[in-house]
Amino acid sequence: MSEVRWLNAEEQQVWRGFMTAVTKFTEHLDRQLQRDSGMPMAYYEILVALSETPDHALRMSELATVCHSSRSRLSHAVARLEKEGWVERRACASDRRGSIAALTAAGYAVLETAAPGHVSAVREHLFDVLTAEQLRVLANISRAVDSGLTVECARAQEELAEF
Template identity: 80%
Template sequence: MSEVRWLSADEQRVWRGFMTAVTKFTEHLDRQMQRDSGMPMAYYEILVALSEAPDRALRMSELALNCHSSRSRLSHAVAKLEKEGWVQRRACDSDRRGSIARLTDRGFAVLEAAAPGHVTAVREHLFDVLTAEQLGSLREISQAMENGLQTECAKARAEIGEF
């Protein structure tokens, strides 16, 4: 086993600051969504993904990928969205093992009502507090982090039989 490369004091400050900012930001967005729209952010993300898909429909496995969710967690969430009448599920025509989730008109109306509050919260607590240069740096940093995790994430999904 190789030696652990411990974080320097400065790296530790950056790490903790990053984690605090991300946690506070996502908690704020979830609270705003719950308060203003009565749903968790995870449900909003599902509605958004479906709204952007052709015919407002996606295979459940593709929807899980788009929402960065496990199939089981997504299935549970979609079941709740079905009860609300916001999403409908049906068997996939080409593969009876798969299923398709489709955003209903009622679900789209809920999404349209929730979007302004969400966009306002994102704008106020991300875009309005950063300079154009900082936003460019954040874009580059986010892409580098995502690129660095692609192989590990793909291995993890394969190990648990997801996707």
């Protein structure tokens, strides 16, 4: 086992500041969506993901990947969205084991109503508080962190596939 590379004082400060900012930002967006649209951010993200496909539908496994969600958590969320009439599940014609989540007209209408408030909150609390240079740096940082985690996630999935 390799020795732990502990964080120094500056790294601790950056880490904690980053986590505080991400947590507060995410909680704010979730509260805004709950207050204004009656849905948590996770449901909004599912509706957005479906709205961005040409036929407004995705296989459940693909939707879980796009939404960075476990299949069981996504299945529960889609069941709630079905009860609201915003999403419907269909059998997958090419694979009897799979199912497809499809955005309904009512779901699209709810998304159209929710989007302006959500985008305004994102703009106000992210884009409006950063300079153009800070946004470029944030984009680069986000890509670097995502890239490192994408490699790690792929490695973990390969290990799981071996079992």
